[in-house]
Amino acid sequence: MSTTAEKLEQKLTNVLYGEPWYGTPIYTIMERVTFETAFEKPSHSAHNIAEIVLHMFSWTEEVMDRLNGVPAGVPVSGDWPPPGAPDEEKWKLWVSDFKLVNVNLVNVIRNFPADEWDQPINDTRGNEPVTTYAELVDGFIEHQVYHAGQIALLTRIING
Template sequence: MKNTAELATRFREVILNGTWIANTNYQHQLTGLGWEIAVGESGSLNSIATLTQHIHYYINGIRHVFEGGDLKIKDKYSFDFEPVGSQEEWETFLHTFFNDAEKFASLLEQMPEEKLDEVFVDKMYGTYRRNIDAMIEHSYYHLGQIVLLKKIVASAG
């Protein structure tokens, strides 16, 4: 299997369909989740909705670069989102999130192998491979938080 296909598979595992690393994924954790739990707060912790929007922000920012665009995302804005106000808004967001994740994975699969070792936008960001690996690792980090938050918020309600 070529490296870009392997990375796309790893990305899909954490967001869409895998169970190998965490025995779960975003789609499994979030599909069917009530918006009240998704926006539920526990002290000063970010909500499930905020963490999911945060991951989506980075997926879209990197995907935009994959499509030939500029890197427009900034860390300081990566938690700035309108609150989710209903089940319909939550489900619409999830639909967009999962579709954008699949687009990201598809673009990654189609990427020429040699692109992985090229500079990603600017030398300070490292290579495409480094940024893709970081996206996968970052997603697992927040997936773990989401799993715990579901338990905390559900038990408090």
């Protein structure tokens, strides 16, 4: 029987680079994005792809912090960090950093104490429903899939 950590690790790695049930994994979607496409913002779009990737990255860091006992809050780098001016090297670095931060998250999940998965996260804000560590990671995976879908759609809109 699989442990909670094993199930969550498998689910996360599957959506990142495996064969998720819904189609294309996140890394494949991101690797198809050129830096020009990443920084283009279609009219009526709330965010461009670069903004979405930075958002996904910052929330990966926030989830790791929470798994490490840091009280829940807004990510240190911000909820929607500004991407700044278009830059090809910066884009390549973000894609690489996104993969690296997910390697780190997988390690945190793998080493998380088994008896704490069903415990509530450290959330002193008082305005959020009680969330367990297992629910946090599961919801985070759904969050990443949602934004990967946005990236795929924006890429199709921009590139035709």
